[in-house]
Amino acid sequence: MKIIKIFIKLLLITFLTLFFGKTYAASIDHFEVTMNPSTAKTGETIDITIEAVDVDNNTITDYKGSILVFSESDPEADFPSVLKENSYTFKASDEGKIKFENAVRFQTIGVQDIHVYELENETVVGIAEVEIVGEDTVNNAEIEIISPETGITIGENKIMVSGMTNKNYNVKIKLNNELEFESTSNGEGIFEKEIRGLKQGANSIYAEIIDADGNVLGKSSEVNVRVESNKPRIKNLTITPNGEVKSEEKLELEIVSNVGLSEVNVIINDILIKLEEKGEGIYRATTSAPKEPGNYSVDTVLKDEIGNETKELGVEIITVLENKESAKEPKKESEPVKKEETKPVVKQNEVITTCTKDTKVTGLKLTKLKTKSVLNWNKVKDASKYNVYKKLSNGEIELVKTVEEPVFTIDIVGDE
Structure with a gap:
């Protein structure tokens, strides 16, 4: 009978322990405070970690109390803005432990301290120390x-x-x-x-x-x-046929340069021709010689993937011969054609074009060179002429020039 009573008491004690252990959290005993680094120079920022623990140094994960953080040894110590008025209230997400990075700076040489007090109970405290050394030491x-x-x-x-x-x-x-x-x-x-x-x-x-x-x-x-910013450079430029060519004769262009250039362009008679890489460092394109007789400079523009650009003027000269047969033929008079111009829509100070045909101008592109800028666009089928306009500061549109080819050159004078 005595054995049965002892067994019942043991069961009761076990039940009460389990019940109260699950219902009530452990009470806080003190704060564990650490500072990192443990030795620092004047003005250096130091991390502070504050942990609420029970009498057995176990973290109280549901602690939500409010604390006061300050230094008794160095009143000039700087604290972060998160410690408003040197106080902080633990959140559920902290789970009883909070770290303040770059939290404090001490201005006084020697052993300095950090004190942590619980606002509701001043007997719950935590203290940590750090050694502050002078400039000569570090x-x-x-x-x-x-x-x-x-x-x-x-x-x-x-x-x-x-x-x-x-x-x-x-x-x-x-x-x-x-x-x-x-x-x-x-x-x-x-x-x-x-x-x-x-x-x-x-x-x-x-x-x-x-x-x-x-x-x-x-x-x-x-x-x-x-x-060594290796700007792209031309190793060789070949134009076939070269030298003297016929009006509007087919020309084969080839440039040998750096491998993998993002842009390789040739400009003849203000017309920009884009070359494609057909082999390692070999760029080719086909174009036509200018229509009118005369000498024409061949300019080049090369650009690599990181933005290095090389412009060379007058790399070659081609001469377009006069077409004698066409010169002897009498000119035929054509009947006047009624022209309908499209209305341009432009921004202020923008140079734009229209053509003498009711259609849209596409492929508008501006290429800037050392002494001029070249504006060109896609050729419009059956268009005989193109009008180039500019928009004035008062909003009005002014005709700059009428051209027969889809290109317009703007000369750069001085610092313009």
């Missing part, structure tokens, strides 16, 4: 550029620089001792910054650790980078 702090590697050659005037140092350091990257670019190392001590303005030829790059007052605490080894 001089020659380590910093290293990982990328780019020294001695490389690139084809543009910009490059991404990355490296390693301590976490939360202010980093200044210097290019040729002239240009400066600022960055900050992250929680793992990694910094990264794209720098621009590299000059043609040799360039030197190094990184420095800078404190809040602009003093240099450490300097990396120098990295040397060479820039």
Whole structure:
């Protein structure tokens, strides 16, 4: 009988323990406070982690109390805006543990502290300490550029620089001792910054650790980078037939240049001809010689994928001969044709075209050269002439010129 009573008491104790254990959460005993790094220089940002724990140091995952965070040792310590009036209320998503990154800066050398109090119960506290050292102590702090590697050659005037140092350091990257670019190392001590303005030829790059007052605490080894922007260039231009050609005779164009250019164009008589890459670095197109007799300059425009552009004027000269047979034939008088012009719709200061046929002008393109700009468009079937207009500042449209071919040249004078 005695054994039965003891067994019943044990069952009752087990039941009460399970019941109350599931119904009520453990009460908070204190806060575990940690600061990272444990040693820092004046003005360096430090992470703070605050964890609500019970008497056995188990995290109280449903803790939603309010806390006060401050430093007794350094009244000038700076806290982040998230700690409004140095207080914080735990959220359900915190699950009893919160980390404030780059949370505090100490301005006083020595061992400094952080105190955490529960607002509802001042006996629930947590304390952590950190050693703050002066600038002389942290001089020659380590910093290293990982990328780019020294001695490389690139084809543009910009490059991404990355490296390693301590976490939360202010980093200044210097290019040729002239240009400066600022960055900050992250929680793992990694910094990264794209720098621009590299000059043609040799360039030197190094990184420095800078404190809040602009003093240099450490300097990396120098990295040397060479820039050779290989602009596209013509190795050979072939026009078949070459030299003297007949009016409107078929011409075969071939340019040998860099492989994989994004644009290869030839301009003859202000007509832009686009060449296609038919082999490695070999670009071809077919066109017709100008109609009117005379000497015509052959200009070229080459462009690669990163935007390097090369324009060359007068690479070749072709001579169109006068067609003697057509010159002897009497001109036939044609009956006047009634012309209907389309109404142009343009923006202010825009040069536009219409043709003497009731249709739309398509393929409008402007090519800018050193001494002129060439406006050309798709040829309209049965169109005899094209009108080129410009829109004035008062909104009116003014006729600039009437042309017979689908091209119009604008000469560039001075700095226009």
